[in-house]
Each structure stands twice: as C-alpha cells, then as structure tokens.
Amino acid sequence: MSLPASLSAWLLVLLCAVSGAYCLSRARRSEREARGGAAGEALMGFGMAVMAVPAGIGPWGPRVLLAVFCGAVLHALWLLRGGVHHAHHLVGSLAMAYMALTMADGHGHGHDGGPPLVTGALLLYFAGYVLLGGARLVTAGGGAPPVAGGPSAKPAELTRACRLAMGIGMLAMLLSL
Structure with missing residues (x-):
C-alpha cells in the first residue's frame, strides 16, 4: 500500500518544517560559534519545506526559491x-539551488530532471550522508534509559536526528527530479 503523492509531499513538508523549527530554536540557544551552523540548518529545513509543497500551492515560484537558495549558498x-x-551546508545549499533551477527551467516534480550526472552525484552524496548519519544516531543512543521527568533524548541526539531527517528529505526530493 502506498501513500498518495500529495499526502507524502505534505508529510515531507511537515518533517522539514519541524526540523527547521528545531534548528531555529537551537540557533537561538547556541553560543556565537555554533549559531551560524544552526541558522543555516534552519534555513535549509524551512527551504526544503517550502520546496516540498505540491506544485501550484503557495505564492512562491521556482525563481524565488532559486534566489533564496543562492543566498543560502553565499x-x-x-x-x-x-x-x-x-562543507555539508554548501553541498545542501547547492543541491537546493540546483533543484530550484531545474524547476525554473520547467523540469522537476516528475518531469525530466537536471543533468543525470549532477543528480546522480547528489543522490550518492545524500544517500551516503543518510547512511552515515543513521549509523551515528544508532550508535549514539546506546546509553541508559532516560530518568522519569527528565528529557527523553539528549540535545546532541536530537540534532543528529534533525540532520538525518533533512538528509532523508533531500534524498526524497532529489529522487523526484
């Protein structure tokens, strides 16, 4: 049994928006050195959520998204x-700009994507990122069970899970090109 395309798109929107919100809250709590990375991850989470919205919904178009992600590249x-x-922030920003560019050219969302070599390289990168991130998350969670009334997961594990979720989202969007 498979989910309808619009439902899976909205689930991806939700996943990316929640990841972006968590990263934004982390950026507000972080020290100055870590704030830039967390803010970049928040931008990517929200940008991925906007890009995952089914076509024809929302006031933005591919050219607006391309401009936003070119700013994220900078x-x-x-x-x-x-x-x-x-460097991962740069690769993610370039991937989002690439997907917005393919959408602006009239491709994407089930049509002919960009050049197969670029798409394939990005798919390989994010597949490796997801596998490595998943392995790190699994090995990090081997500690004692949480104390009653305490937090259910350590902030480092939540950060890893957030990054993993965004990596999976990126992989899903690249597969739809």
Missing part, C-alpha cells in the same frame, strides 16, 4: 571560513 561559503566541517 551564507554557506561564509561559514566555510570557520572550517571545512561546514
């Missing part, structure tokens, strides 16, 4: 001055 380039550990 932000990711700015983050790289803090070290290469921010």
Whole structure:
C-alpha cells in the first residue's frame, strides 16, 4: 500500500518544517560559534519545506526559491571560513539551488530532471550522508534509559536526528527530479 503523492509531499513538508523549527530554536540557544551552523540548518529545513509543497500551492515560484537558495549558498561559503566541517551546508545549499533551477527551467516534480550526472552525484552524496548519519544516531543512543521527568533524548541526539531527517528529505526530493 502506498501513500498518495500529495499526502507524502505534505508529510515531507511537515518533517522539514519541524526540523527547521528545531534548528531555529537551537540557533537561538547556541553560543556565537555554533549559531551560524544552526541558522543555516534552519534555513535549509524551512527551504526544503517550502520546496516540498505540491506544485501550484503557495505564492512562491521556482525563481524565488532559486534566489533564496543562492543566498543560502553565499551564507554557506561564509561559514566555510570557520572550517571545512561546514562543507555539508554548501553541498545542501547547492543541491537546493540546483533543484530550484531545474524547476525554473520547467523540469522537476516528475518531469525530466537536471543533468543525470549532477543528480546522480547528489543522490550518492545524500544517500551516503543518510547512511552515515543513521549509523551515528544508532550508535549514539546506546546509553541508559532516560530518568522519569527528565528529557527523553539528549540535545546532541536530537540534532543528529534533525540532520538525518533533512538528509532523508533531500534524498526524497532529489529522487523526484
């Protein structure tokens, strides 16, 4: 049994929006050094939510999304001055700009996507990212059960789960090209 396309699209919107909201709250609580990365993840979560909305709904179009994600690429380039550990933000921003560009050219959402080599490379990257992120999340959760009345998961595990959810969302959107 499979979900209707519109239902799965709305579930992806919800997943990405919740991830973006969590990252935004993390950015507000973070120290100055970590704030940029969390803000970038929040932007990607909300941007992915907007991009996952079924076609024809909402006031934005592919060209607006392309402009937003080109801004996200610039932000990711700015983050790289803090070290290469921010390279994933750049790859994610470039992937979102690429998907918006394919939509602006009249492709995407089930039509002919962009060049197969670029799409394939991004699919491989995000598939590896999801597998590695899932493995890290599973190995990180091997501690003692939570104390009654305490938080149900550590913030680091929630952050990993948020990143994993956005990676899965990115993979799903790339597969729809």
